[in-house]
Amino acid sequence: xxTKRSGVSEQANVRASERYAGTKTVPAGVSEQANVRASERxxxxxxxxxxxxxxxxxxxxxxxxxxxxEGGLAAxxxxxxxxxxxxxxxxxxxxxxxxxxxxxxxxxxxxxxASIAALIGAAWAGQxxxxxxxxxxxxxxxxxxxxxxxxxxxxxxxxVQRGGPSTGLPxxxxxxxxxxxxxxxxxxxAIIALSPDSPxxxxxxxxxxxxxxxxxxxxVIILTDETVGHMHEKVVIPPADQIKVIPRNNYSGPREDCxxxxxxxxxxxxxxxxxxGYNFHVTGLTHxxxxxxxxxxxxxxxxxxxxxxxxNGNADDIIRLEENQVEGADVVVVSYGITSRIAVKAIQDARxxxxxxxxxxxITIWPFCEKRIREISAxxxxxxxxxINYGQMVLEVERNAGGRCKVISVNHCGGAVHDxxxxxxxxxxxxx
Amino acid sequence: MSTQxxxxxxxxxxGIIRCALITGKALSLYDDKFxxxxxxxxxxxxxxxxxxxxxxxxxxxxxxxxxxxxILMALSQEAYDKYYGELPKGGTLIVEQELVKxxxxxxxxxxxxxxxxxxxxxxxxxxxTNLVALGFFTAVxxxxxxxxxxxxxxxxxxxxxxxxxxxxxxxxxxxxxxxMNQKTGGAxx
Numbered sequence: 001x002x003t004k005r006s007g008v009s010e011q012a013n014v015r016a017s018e019r020y021a022g023t024k025t026v027p028a029g030v031s032e033q034a035n036v037r038a039s040e041r042x043x044x045x046x047x048x049x050x051x052x053x054x055x056x057x058x059x060x061x062x063x064x065x066x067x068x069x070e071g072g073l074a075a076x077x078x079x080x081x082x083x084x085x086x087x088x089x090x091x092x093x094x095x096x097x098x099x100x101x102x103x104x105x106x107x108x109x110x111x112x113x114a115s116i117a118a119l120i121g122a123a124w125a126g127q128x129x130x131x132x133x134x135x136x137x138x139x140x141x142x143x144x145x146x147x148x149x150x151x152x153x154x155x156x157x158x159x160v161q162r163g164g165p166s167t168g169l170p171x172x173x174x175x176x177x178x179x180x181x182x183x184x185x186x187x188x189x190a191i192i193a194l195s196p197d198s199p200x201x202x203x204x205x206x207x208x209x210x211x212x213x214x215x216x217x218x219x220v221i222i223l224t225d226e227t228v229g230h231m232h233e234k235v236v237i238p239p240a241d242q243i244k245v246i247p248r249n250n251y252s253g254p255r256e257d258c259x260x261x262x263x264x265x266x267x268x269x270x271x272x273x274x275x276x277g278y279n280f281h282v283t284g285l286t287h288x289x290x291x292x293x294x295x296x297x298x299x300x301x302x303x304x305x306x307x308x309x310x311x312n313g314n315a316d317d318i319i320r321l322e323e324n325q326v327e328g329a330d331v332v333v334v335s336y337g338i339t340s341r342i343a344v345k346a347i348q349d350a351r352x353x354x355x356x357x358x359x360x361x362x363i364t365i366w367p368f369c370e371k372r373i374r375e376i377s378a379x380x381x382x383x384x385x386x387x388i389n390y391g392q393m394v395l396e397v398e399r400n401a402g403g404r405c406k407v408i409s410v411n412h413c414g415g416a417v418h419d420x421x422x423x424x425x426x427x428x429x430x431x432x
Numbered sequence: 433m434s435t436q437x438x439x440x441x442x443x444x445x446x447g448i449i450r451c452a453l454i455t456g457k458a459l460s461l462y463d464d465k466f467x468x469x470x471x472x473x474x475x476x477x478x479x480x481x482x483x484x485x486x487x488x489x490x491x492x493x494x495x496x497x498x499x500x501x502x503i504l505m506a507l508s509q510e511a512y513d514k515y516y517g518e519l520p521k522g523g524t525l526i527v528e529q530e531l532v533k534x535x536x537x538x539x540x541x542x543x544x545x546x547x548x549x550x551x552x553x554x555x556x557x558x559x560x561t562n563l564v565a566l567g568f569f570t571a572v573x574x575x576x577x578x579x580x581x582x583x584x585x586x587x588x589x590x591x592x593x594x595x596x597x598x599x600x601x602x603x604x605x606x607x608x609x610x611x612m613n614q615k616t617g618g619a620x621x
Contacts, residue, residue: 061457061467061584086473171473231496232453232469234460341494420495 042215043317044268045246050074050207052240054102062235064202064228065090065132068158069098070237071206072130075245077156078104079129081118083111086170087226088132088160095130112140119155120148124282126248126273128210132158134226135177136167138184145219146185147284149307152261154213154271156206158222160229163414173226174414175337175388179395181221182366188304190311192318193221193366195336199233205363207243212318214246216267216310223365225388227338227417251278259289263302265309315367322361329358331430332376333384334397336362338417343386346423355431368396377401382430386410386423406430434490436575437498441483441515442507442528447562451505452484454566454584455576459488462580468493481510488575505569506532507548507561516541526569528561544572544611551603560600563589567601571608578605 054073062070068091072080080095096106109115115131122129133141138159148155163169164176181193192212196202202224209220251258251270260272260280272278281291286303288294311318322340324347326332331350335343340361350357360376362369373396377383382405385394394409401407410426412418440451452469459467471484487493503524506512512532519525521540529545537543546568552560570578582598589597 059461061453061460061469227470227496230470230473232456232471233467233493338496341496344494417495417497 042211042246042267045211045215046249047211047244048247050240050243050245051076054078054104055237055240055243056098057237057239060235060237061232062199063090063230063232064196064199064224065160065230066094067199067202067235068132068160068206068222068224068229069094070235071203072156072210073098073102073104074203074237074240074243075128075156075207075210076247077128077130077210078102079119079122079127080104080131081107081109081115081122081129082131082133083109083115083137085112085134085137087162087229088134088137088158090229091132091158091160112137113144116141116144116148116155116157120144120151120153123148123153123155124271124274126250126271126275128154128214128248130156130158130206130210132160134160134162135164135174135180138177138180142180142184145191146187146189148219149185149189149191150187150284150303151282152217152269152307153219154210154217155219156209156213156222157219158206158224161223161225169415171226172415173338173388173417175223175225175339176390176392176414178223178365178387178389178392181223189307191219191221191366192216192311192364193223194320195223195362195365196228197337197340197361198228199231199235201363202228203235203237207245211244211246214248216314216318217269217271218311221366223337225337231338250276252276255279260291261287261289263289263306265306265313267310267314312367315369316371318364318367319369319372320363321369321372322359322363324359325356326358326360326376328356329379330356330381331384331427332358332360332380332382333386333423333427334360334362334373334393335386336365336393339386339388342418342420343423345420346386346427349420349424350427350431353428355427357427357431362393365393368393368400370396370400373397373400374402374404377404380405382406382408384408384410384423384426384430386412386418386426388412388414388417435493435500436488436502437500438486438488438503438505438575439483439498439501439515439518440486440505441481441511442505442562443510444480444482446482446507447559448482448507449484450588451562451566451569452486454581454588455569456486457588458576458580458584459486462583463577465489466491466493468496470496481508481514483511483515503569503573503575505565507565509533524573526565526572528565544568544608546604546607548604551607552600555596555600555603557596560597563597563600564604564607567604567606568608569604570601571605572612 099106119129163174213220249270258278285293391409442448456467456469459465505526507528529547548564
């Protein structure tokens with residue numbers, strides 16, 4: 001158990017978007033946006049209904065891995081390059097099995113480095129693309145994850161987390177790659193990460209991941225876990241005409257105006273497809289809007305600011321949270337993924353004991369809901385953060401609570417979910 | 433809220449995980465319940481003791497694993513040895529009659545035995561053992577309806593074996609119903 005860290009100044013917690021004059025800030029409480037679908041949030045994006053070929057409509061009894069593959073196919077993903085690794089393999093299997101009938105391409109690559117490299121190529125060739133992996137594979141992918149972020153290449157990567165470090169616990173659950181997803185790749189860049197708590201949400205959030213990825217032209221990571229990935233539950237896949245997707249936006253204007261990049265801290269910019277006759281360049285070097293290297297401090301300021309702010313500056317539009325009885329609570333439990341379901345059991349028991357406890361579920365992990373944590377920390381005695389790692393997202397909570405309330409980490413070294421009693425104990429302590 | 437927690441167990445290859453999949457699908461798609469299924473992975477699911485857990489509820493299942501074991505179906509000696517101790521007083525224990533040698537009388541448990549493998553062999557192949565056991569399970573517990581179970585089969589058993597699997601299910605189901613009738617008759621007399 002840890003308590004608050006000192007020394008985090010108020011200044012440090014001022015969100016980036018508030019520091020840059022001119023970037024928009026959305027004052028609305030994030031809580032009100034919790035249930036607003038992505039389709040209503042990527043402002044200015046053109047949505048179409050899903051291609052029925054990829055949509056296996058109807059009720060299913062399906063595991064989270066399969067639901068991720070189905071979500072990708074429904075969202076219009078037609079290219080999958082991956083390397084099988086437990087506990088993500090079922091997603092690759094499902095995609096491979098369905099690929100011929102849908103008209104998609106599945107390639108089993110020689111490793112994860114090649115897998116993500118193939119995705120970058122496929123994306124610039126005009127395809128929506130995805131892969132699945134877990135910690136060891138994700139580690140291999142991080143180099144090119146940085147390239148994808150730098151070249152603003154849309155793709156969806158599901159990390160079905162298992163116990164680590166290294167090859168760790170192949171068949172057992174964990175949530176130990178939360179920080180790796182955000183900070184694994186070198187250099188300043190920002191990605192989006194979502195965390196489903198059920199097979200149904202694996203489907204829903206994979207569709208959403210593709211929409212966010214297309215709109216912001218950024219890799220979006222599904223941070224799920226072995227439990228959700230391997231757990232079978234009812235999954236209802238809606239009819240194709242009820243699934244809204246953002247199609248690939250390819251530039252089609254005059255050659256002289258062709259720009260594969262626009263550094264204005266916003267999303268919604270077109271890609272340029274290789275083979276369409278436009279001359280452009282794609283490189284990991286710091287580049288101008290035509291994609292050609294311009295390796296100066298001034299240009300890096302333009303590029304890095306854009307990469308960070310298109311995500312952080314639009315955090316209020318991107319972030320989805322699920323809140324329950326947070327207003328008036330003395331203690332709030334912040335959790336995500338499978339742990340949020342275990343936490344609800346503890347929360348229900350705590351309420352029976354008369355403790356005023358609310359819950360905040362992170363559906364969006366990155367960008368982190370900094371503003372909401374700042375608001376909550378000013379009103380509660382303590383925030384309790386159970387997670388199946390040694391304490392990762394709790395660091396973000398502590399940083400944003402900024403000493404205004406206690407922050408209690410309920411950590412777990414992986415291989416199993418929490419005993420709800422342990423979370424209940426932490427809630428009791430938090431309430432003292 | 434009524435919650436039931438069931439463990440299906442046996443050795444890898446008996447169709448144990450298939451049992452949980454069929455029951456989970458039947459409950460959540462055709463019996464209007466919430467069902468969450470988790471299963472053993474790794475070497476144990478491929479030849480040695482193998483198990484799948486099913487948590488069934490009228491409301492959304494939160495904790496996906498077994499905490500209050502209600503029903504144990506054990507189709508092998510190893511599975512029985514490993515799990516019967518977890519059953520609380522009043523729990524239901526369903527065992528394969530000819531494969532499981534009981535370690536006691538289990539007076540605290542509701543003990544039910546089914547010759548699932550023999551019945552399956554009579555139908556032509558011991559591969560149907562799991563469906564006989566599932567039919568029996570459906571008859572002797574109030575977890576799931578037989579109609580829902582049969583509706584759940586397409587897609588989970590190969591099409592060309594659908595009929596024979598239904599036959600196997602019915603065989604186990606009838607055996608279970610008969611046993612229940614005898615027991616009620618016995619109690620009344």
